Amino acid sequence: xxxxxxxxxxxxxxxxxxxxxxxxxxxxxxxxxxxxxxxxxxxxxxxxxxxxxxxxxxxxxxxxxxxxxxxxxxxxxxxxxxxxxxxxxxxxxxxxxxxxxxxxxxxxxxxxxxxxxxxxxxxxxxxxxxxxxxxxxxxxxxxxxxxxxxxxxxxxxxxxxxxxxxxxxxxxxxxxxxxxxxxxxxxxxxxxxxxxxxxxxxxxxxxxxxxxxxxxxxxxxxxxxxxxxxxxxxxxxxxxxxxxxxxxxxxxxxxxxxxxxxxxxxxxxxxxxxxxxxxxxxxxxxxxxxxxxxxxxxxxxxxxxxxxxxxxxxxxxxxxxxxxxxxxxxxxxxxxxxxxxxxxxxxxxxxxxxx
Numbered sequence: 001x002x003x004x005x006x007x008x009x010x011x012x013x014x015x016x017x018x019x020x021x022x023x024x025x026x027x028x029x030x031x032x033x034x035x036x037x038x039x040x041x042x043x044x045x046x047x048x049x050x051x052x053x054x055x056x057x058x059x060x061x062x063x064x065x066x067x068x069x070x071x072x073x074x075x076x077x078x079x080x081x082x083x084x085x086x087x088x089x090x091x092x093x094x095x096x097x098x099x100x101x102x103x104x105x106x107x108x109x110x111x112x113x114x115x116x117x118x119x120x121x122x123x124x125x126x127x128x129x130x131x132x133x134x135x136x137x138x139x140x141x142x143x144x145x146x147x148x149x150x151x152x153x154x155x156x157x158x159x160x161x162x163x164x165x166x167x168x169x170x171x172x173x174x175x176x177x178x179x180x181x182x183x184x185x186x187x188x189x190x191x192x193x194x195x196x197x198x199x200x201x202x203x204x205x206x207x208x209x210x211x212x213x214x215x216x217x218x219x220x221x222x223x224x225x226x227x228x229x230x231x232x233x234x235x236x237x238x239x240x241x242x243x244x245x246x247x248x249x250x251x252x253x254x255x256x257x258x259x260x261x262x263x264x265x266x267x268x269x270x271x272x273x274x275x276x277x278x279x280x281x282x283x284x285x286x287x288x289x290x291x292x293x294x295x296x297x298x299x300x301x302x303x304x305x306x307x308x309x310x311x312x313x314x315x316x317x318x319x320x321x322x323x324x325x326x327x328x329x330x331x332x333x334x335x336x337x338x339x340x341x342x343x344x345x346x347x348x349x350x351x352x353x354x355x
Contacts, residue, residue: 088168
């Protein structure tokens with residue numbers, strides 16, 4: 001039986017949860033037939049070529065405002081018994097229309113600051129991995145002589161052929177107080193190809209049902225709205241690796257977009273659909289089936305630019321995509337391969353657990 005991307009992601013998540021409540025079953029892995037994976041990859045594309053739908057988790061205290069042509073999200077926050085406020089916006093521009101320097105200088109102009117050169121901006125920007133995206137973060141404040149003490153924290157990143165700009169701007173003290181909520185909002189961002197609306201608040205319904213057994217020695221870390229599990233993995237003499245389980249509504253961009261996003265994260269070039277089909281394998285455990293990818297530097301030139309390796313499994317279940325992802329030093333990841341597969345074997349959903 002052929003599975004859609006959504007079914008596959010859910011199947012993987014369901015497998016993980018089912019197995020935690022039942023006896024362990026043997027894990028098997030095998031290559032995916034090319035024609036079958038081609039169908040899975042294609043299913044992640046929008047039939048009409050429309051841009052992916054952005055999704056998020058909004059803090060309840062942020063009040064929605066009317067949208068505009070380019071604002072996909074528009075909110076305002078005011079502390080109780082205060083006339084002060086901040087605005088939060090999610091905007092996008094197609095193609096080259098949204099260059100970083102143009103966006104950054106637009107934010108500066110809104111605070112009555114002079115335009116900055118690219119070199120000046122480079123010293124003010126920080127590149128950070130936030131949630132599933134690499135973002136450029138710019139923190140701007142009005143000059144000391146300004147009449148009002150204003151501040152903007154802005155995030156810039158690209159997804160497919162769109163540039164995205166998310167910022168919080170207004171009274172500096174209120175921006176500071178809402179900074180943690182703003183970064184949580186950024187961590188919750190995801191994209192789907194299917195039609196839908198952004199998730200306004202709360203976690204995915206299925207997240208609380210997920211059960212799994214983490215290997216001994218993996219250290220739990222704080223979660224985020226979409227990251228339902230987060231662990232650090234330490235081996236003496238090697239940088240700390242990270243394992244996470246994330247859940248996103250819908251197909252979350254499809255297989256090809258996610259695999260190539262992970263490859264970019266570790267400095268590897270993107271794969272074609274044919275390469276993805278050749279490299280993918282399936283890992284079956286009980287009634288669950290994961291699509292597994294091992295993304296590592298293989299050639300000498302790749303080893304010069306990529307020091308990390310990603311081992312990832314994708315599961316589609318009940319219109320939710322689950323990502324099981326381990327990233328770190330290639331040798332460390334190799335020592336954890338069987339433990340990674342063992343965790344997948346333990347995954348189950350509470351509502352489906354038996355015995």
